Amino acid sequence: MAQRKVRVRFAPSPTGALHIGGVRTALYNYLFAKQRGGDFLLRIEDTDSQRFVPGAEEYITESFRWLGIAFDEGVGVGGDYGPYRQSERKCIYREYVDRLLNAGLAYYAFDTPEELEDKRKETANFQYDASTRMQMRNSLTLPAEETKRLTANGEKYVVRIKIEPGEAIHVQDLIRGEVVINSSVLDDKVLFKAADQLPTYHLANIVDDHLMEITHVIRGEEWLPSAPLHVLLYRYFGWTDAMPQFAHLPLLLKPEGSGKLSKRDGDRLGFPVFPLEWKDPNTGEQSSGYRESGYLPEAVVNFLALSGWNPGDGREMMSTGEMIQLFNLEHCSKSGARFDYEKGKWFNHQYLVKKDNKELALLFLPVLEEHQTEAALDYVEKVVGLVKERVTFVKELWEQSSFFFIAPTGYDEKAVKKRWKGDSAAQLTELAEVLRAQVPFDAHSTEETVKAWIESKGYHLGNIMNAARLALVGESKGPHIFDITETIGKEETIKRIQQAITKLS
Ligand code: GLU
Numbered sequence: 001m002a003q004r005k006v007r008v009r010f011a012p013s014p015t016g017a018l019h020i021g022g023v024r025t026a027l028y029n030y031l032f033a034k035q036r037g038g039d040f041l042l043r044i045e046d047t048d049s050q051r052f053v054p055g056a057e058e059y060i061t062e063s064f065r066w067l068g069i070a071f072d073e074g075v076g077v078g079g080d081y082g083p084y085r086q087s088e089r090k091c092i093y094r095e096y097v098d099r100l101l102n103a104g105l106a107y108y109a110f111d112t113p114e115e116l117e118d119k120r121k122e123t124a125n126f127q128y129d130a131s132t133r134m135q136m137r138n139s140l141t142l143p144a145e146e147t148k149r150l151t152a153n154g155e156k157y158v159v160r161i162k163i164e165p166g167e168a169i170h171v172q173d174l175i176r177g178e179v180v181i182n183s184s185v186l187d188d189k190v191l192f193k194a195a196d197q198l199p200t201y202h203l204a205n206i207v208d209d210h211l212m213e214i215t216h217v218i219r220g221e222e223w224l225p226s227a228p229l230h231v232l233l234y235r236y237f238g239w240t241d242a243m244p245q246f247a248h249l250p251l252l253l254k255p256e257g258s259g260k261l262s263k264r265d266g267d268r269l270g271f272p273v274f275p276l277e278w279k280d281p282n283t284g285e286q287s288s289g290y291r292e293s294g295y296l297p298e299a300v301v302n303f304l305a306l307s308g309w310n311p312g313d314g315r316e317m318m319s320t321g322e323m324i325q326l327f328n329l330e331h332c333s334k335s336g337a338r339f340d341y342e343k344g345k346w347f348n349h350q351y352l353v354k355k356d357n358k359e360l361a362l363l364f365l366p367v368l369e370e371h372q373t374e375a376a377l378d379y380v381e382k383v384v385g386l387v388k389e390r391v392t393f394v395k396e397l398w399e400q401s402s403f404f405f406i407a408p409t410g411y412d413e414k415a416v417k418k419r420w421k422g423d424s425a426a427q428l429t430e431l432a433e434v435l436r437a438q439v440p441f442d443a444h445s446t447e448e449t450v451k452a453w454i455e456s457k458g459y460h461l462g463n464i465m466n467a468a469r470l471a472l473v474g475e476s477k478g479p480h481i482f483d484i485t486e487t488i489g490k491e492e493t494i495k496r497i498q499q500a501i502t503k504l505s
Helices: 020-035 056-067 086-102 113-122 144-152 201-211 221-236 263-269 297-305 320-326 341-354 357-370 377-390 396-405 413-419 424-437 443-457 461-473 481-488 490-504
Strands: 007-010 039-042 106-109 158-161 168-173 177-182 190-193 216-220 245-249
Touching (some): 007 020, 020 039, 020 245, 020 297, 020 320, 056 297, 086 190, 086 201, 106 144, 158 221, 177 221, 190 201, 216 221, 221 245, 297 320, 297 341, 357 377, 357 396, 377 396, 377 481, 396 481, 424 443, 424 461, 424 490, 481 490
Parallel strands (some): 216 245
Antiparallel strands (some): 106 158, 158 190
């Protein structure tokens, strides 16, 4: 068979905010497709109207827009295999249901919810399958006439797949190797519901994988139990040659390492488990997002890529291009991947520092505005360059740099006690004169002049520098003192020194 073009899909159901594990699934699909020159699709699996949540689809597309993960095809993009929203493909599925029914590979079932409930009460671990189906109300047990009458009446029926027991079903998984499942453990899944004339996830997912010519199904390991059904239905429909290859990704685990990562872990330990903020329209419950918490999208992408995969050479910082080149499913861990959110912060710091100062300044402008502060962009650029090493998030730049924008209005008491000595006022008065005469005022020249003056006078370097810092910053923090003087400029430097002398003497 000729090599098919790689086509992968991300197929979320719009049932709420997209969990960060789902984002990782999409990312791995994206990296895999891009590496192989393939297509990456977004298909919305919304056939379960009971679980549909308004806004969830927009949330999904907005999340990937923010993260810079682009789909080649699908909802919001278009393409030759559409529509890509399953609720808009309603008329496509009926044909496949009928094919199975006509071939005796599926059957009508009329059991009411009450009847099924009674059965479950009566039989422990009841499963609708070869061992029980002949005791139920379906087209296998009812006379043909009765089935005809019931379906013609529009009776609320479902269509179930007929699974023959005792067969070993082989699933080839690129991460797990060969997984063999005995068909006896599978139940006769509902494929179609007459009530809303819609297929269930099981049928729609598989039919669409075929119609959209999907070559690889890369998804979370919670979907592994659905894989045998994929294999069976492809066979029932005669599509075995086009069977996609599977890769079931490891679960994201709690930071402590065992158990599935949940929203509660995030609440408990203070980190988001969703890409964007989300307010559940039904419960009103609010959840934090990576975007609103101040994460940079490229940091989130790099961090997620390494939560369950590694390039094998210890590399951590990788551009999307590098990840595309290096990604491979064989290097995905089989066991779960611990969600190390501290590592996520580390990545954010790295990407923030790496950012061009101008870009970072632009991100910082809204924060300045929040603090009713305005400044020229090149000034802000210079400031962020001086303090960015000290922060993890853009928001924190303010705490580290507010004194570049606002002169101290008071002085930290402890610092004053420790740093403002008996002779500080006199020495800083002299320092102000030295600075007044200093031309040019760049950090390097000023530092040379000031140090020479201190030496010639026999003053204590540390004492003067500490007192000057207190005057300029208001407390004992901040970058190199002469970087501060250069940035705020001569007039402002002298003004702040004089103000400290007045206020602290
Ligand atoms: N709709 C399923 C989900 O919500 C798709 C699973 C799959 O990728 O096959 O994840």
